[in-house]
Amino acid sequence: MTDNCPSFPPQNTLKEILTRIEGLLAERGTASPDVEARLLCAHLLSLPRPTDLLFHLQHPLTPELSRKLSQLVSERLSGKPLQLIVGSVDFHSVTLRMDAGVFIPRPETETLVEVGLKFLGFLSGGEPVKVLDLGTGCGAVLIALACRTGFGGVGTDISPMALALAMENADRNQVGDLLEFRQGDLYSALPPSARKFSLIVSNPPYILSSQIPTLPPEVRDYDPREAIDGGEDGLGMVRLIIEEAPGHLLEGGMLAVEMGEGQGEEVVGMFSEAGFKAVETEPDLTGRERVVSGILPGS
Numbered sequence: 001m002t003d004n005c006p007s008f009p010p011q012n013t014l015k016e017i018l019t020r021i022e023g024l025l026a027e028r029g030t031a032s033p034d035v036e037a038r039l040l041c042a043h044l045l046s047l048p049r050p051t052d053l054l055f056h057l058q059h060p061l062t063p064e065l066s067r068k069l070s071q072l073v074s075e076r077l078s079g080k081p082l083q084l085i086v087g088s089v090d091f092h093s094v095t096l097r098m099d100a101g102v103f104i105p106r107p108e109t110e111t112l113v114e115v116g117l118k119f120l121g122f123l124s125g126g127e128p129v130k131v132l133d134l135g136t137g138c139g140a141v142l143i144a145l146a147c148r149t150g151f152g153g154v155g156t157d158i159s160p161m162a163l164a165l166a167m168e169n170a171d172r173n174q175v176g177d178l179l180e181f182r183q184g185d186l187y188s189a190l191p192p193s194a195r196k197f198s199l200i201v202s203n204p205p206y207i208l209s210s211q212i213p214t215l216p217p218e219v220r221d222y223d224p225r226e227a228i229d230g231g232e233d234g235l236g237m238v239r240l241i242i243e244e245a246p247g248h249l250l251e252g253g254m255l256a257v258e259m260g261e262g263q264g265e266e267v268v269g270m271f272s273e274a275g276f277k278a279v280e281t282e283p284d285l286t287g288r289e290r291v292v293s294g295i296l297p298g299s
């Protein structure tokens with residue numbers, strides 16, 4: 001067998017196997033080989049948490065599990081994202097099921113959730129609060145917001161596959177009754193009679209088309225093109241979201257949009273041009289500017 005399809009001798013304990021997988025993933029340049037090795041083995045043994053592996057460390061694997069593990073590790077070594085292999089992702093405060101063909105939520109997008117939560121925490125009384133998530137994907141941002149606040153909302157996407165997964169994830173996280181998912185191009189997914197929203201969030205495609213071929217294979221080959229390609233300057237969809245937001249926001253409502261490195265100044269300018277006040281940029285956990293938000297003033 002090649003290193004891309006490693007075999008695990010039957011006499012090896014799980015502890016020895018974990019060390020071997022960690023080494024293989026490290027050789028391939030995986031950022032957190034220890035964490036990934038544990039997640040793969042926990043998935044193999046259907047354990048709810050990687051810490052549950054502690055009870056199995058001294059045992060060998062059955063030949064069937066050993067073969068299955070070879071397959072999982074070989075998929076990972078060939079570049080398939082871990083989240084698609086184990087079929088789930090932990091995002092902010094929720095666990096979401098993942099499927100091929102739907103954008104995998106990234107840790108940096110948790111900043112968008114935090115900006116939304118901070119704003120929603122200030123709201124009280126008045127109209128019932130509703131959140132709109134444009135390009136909801138598997139529902140990550142909207143579901144995390146609903147789980148933490150109990151507020152309802154609408155998630156839109158052009159991808160029917162993403163929306164089916166978002167609905168399933170909302171139900172799995174017990175917020176299915178609070179949320180609605182609609183297919184369509186940005187705001188046109190909303191019915192003409194839709195009430196205005198207190199908060200609009202979006203993590204739209206914002207990578208320059210010319211940069212897509214240079215992305216790591218894990219992104220380029222697995223994230224759907226329509227989820228990452230932001231057009232010639234990367235900001236085509238960001239621009240539309242900002243320009244049309246005032247027509248869908250309540251007075252005093254917030255728009256918060258994720259963007260890429262180096263796009264901050266231009267995006268802040270778009271918010272100001274569209275009439276937003278208190279425009280702010282929020283960095284992600286790595287310190288890179290990640291989210292721009294602004295408040296729609298009263299007339």
Ligand SMILES: C[S@@+](CC[C@H](N)C(=O)[O-])C[C@H]1O[C@@H](n2cnc3c(N)ncnc32)[C@H](O)[C@@H]1O
Binds near residue numbers: 139158159186226228
């Ligand atoms: C970067 S992904 C973000 C997904 C999710 N919000 C997240 O953060 O994990 C962008 C999403 O926008 C959707 N999308 C792309 N173009 C769209 C459009 N014109 N209207 C609505 N959604 C769109 C894609 O299908 C994809 O699910």
